[in-house]
Amino acid sequence: MDLDLTDVGDSEQATRSLREWCTQLGYRVKAGGTDINFLLQGGRRWIIGLKANPTENHRIIATCVFRIAPNSMERDAWLRFVNQLNSSYNLCTFCVNTEGHFEIQYNLPFLDKLSPRLFRNFINYADGSLGMVMERHEDVLGAGLQ
Amino acid sequence: MSLNLELGDSEDDLAAVAAFHDWAQNLGYKTTLRPDGKAVGVRGRYGFDLHFRNIPGMKRLIMRCYFPSNPDRADMPGRFALANQINSSFNIGTFWFDADADFACQFVLPFQDRLTPALWREFFSFSESGVTQIIQQHAEDFRPFMA
Numbered sequence: 001m002d003l004d005l006t007d008v009g010d011s012e013q014a015t016r017s018l019r020e021w022c023t024q025l026g027y028r029v030k031a032g033g034t035d036i037n038f039l040l041q042g043g044r045r046w047i048i049g050l051k052a053n054p055t056e057n058h059r060i061i062a063t064c065v066f067r068i069a070p071n072s073m074e075r076d077a078w079l080r081f082v083n084q085l086n087s088s089y090n091l092c093t094f095c096v097n098t099e100g101h102f103e104i105q106y107n108l109p110f111l112d113k114l115s116p117r118l119f120r121n122f123i124n125y126a127d128g129s130l131g132m133v134m135e136r137h138e139d140v141l142g143a144g145l146q
Numbered sequence: 147m148s149l150n151l152e153l154g155d156s157e158d159d160l161a162a163v164a165a166f167h168d169w170a171q172n173l174g175y176k177t178t179l180r181p182d183g184k185a186v187g188v189r190g191r192y193g194f195d196l197h198f199r200n201i202p203g204m205k206r207l208i209m210r211c212y213f214p215s216n217p218d219r220a221d222m223p224g225r226f227a228l229a230n231q232i233n234s235s236f237n238i239g240t241f242w243f244d245a246d247a248d249f250a251c252q253f254v255l256p257f258q259d260r261l262t263p264a265l266w267r268e269f270f271s272f273s274e275s276g277v278t279q280i281i282q283q284h285a286e287d288f289r290p291f292m293a
Binding site: 051056057061076079080082083086087090091092093094095096097098103105107108109110111115117118121122124125 | 199201203204206208222223225226227229230233234235237238239240241242243244245250252254255256257258262264265268269271272
């Protein structure tokens with residue numbers, strides 16, 4: 001059964017609908033601390049948010065955050081590294097977020113309905129591609145993240 | 147006849163590029179198939195290059211545009227910091243300074259097996275607006291770096 005957000009413009013309401021729908025699909029979900037996101041357990045723990053827009057595309061934003069180890073690289077070296085990741089891959093967005101954590105973000109725009117198949121493939125893809133990046137950059141990320 | 151771009155189960159990235167070129171042109175977009183067939187140029191408010199990455203179960207349309215920056219690389223750390231600031235405060239696309247020190251903007255649309263005109267139009271419009279928003283909001287930050 002598709003997630004139907006036709007004419008829904010309230011992001012909190014849309015996020016609640018998405019959370020219930022994910023539960024129906026068999027995902028383990030829990031509250032995310034705010035009304036605009038929730039936690040979804042895929043291969044990793046994803047923070048899922050939804051920006052509703054009834055006249056344009058809705059967007060699901062899946063974010064994974066890692067604490068940077070205190071004895072890791074200097075901030076300038078991290079910024080060079082995330083710039084390199086962003087230029088090398090066309091998977092998602094990497095950044096050092098405003099709290100100083102390493103953040104990875106995937107976007108899924110859709111019009112008004114979302115199929116279970118596309119959503120499952122999106123989460124599987126996010127899990128798989130993030131795993132691939134972590135493995136390829138084990139030299140930096142293995143030591144640099146808590 | 148369907149107005150959708152139907153790519154079915156094909157994982158052929160180049161075939162998707164060629165099919166998209168004709169489809170978008172029929173929708174009224176100014177498109178140019180690149181000589182190597184790997185990308186389509188789409189001219190709107192900005193000049194975007196678009197290509198596909200298709201894997202079983204999900205396809206991705208990847209759209210990029212570039213803005214030349216000052217080739218003097220004295221302050222690459224400043225550029226990396228600016229790109230990171232944009233990436234950490236917006237959640238609309240991916241932004242970086244490339245090997246030529248140009249500013250790159252990337253937007254990705256994952257989809258199942260077909261693109262509808264409405265999904266594509268909204269995605270393209272959203273991407274254009276996103277670039278404009280970032281350029282305007284960070285005009286002063288870009289000034290020292292741009293050509």
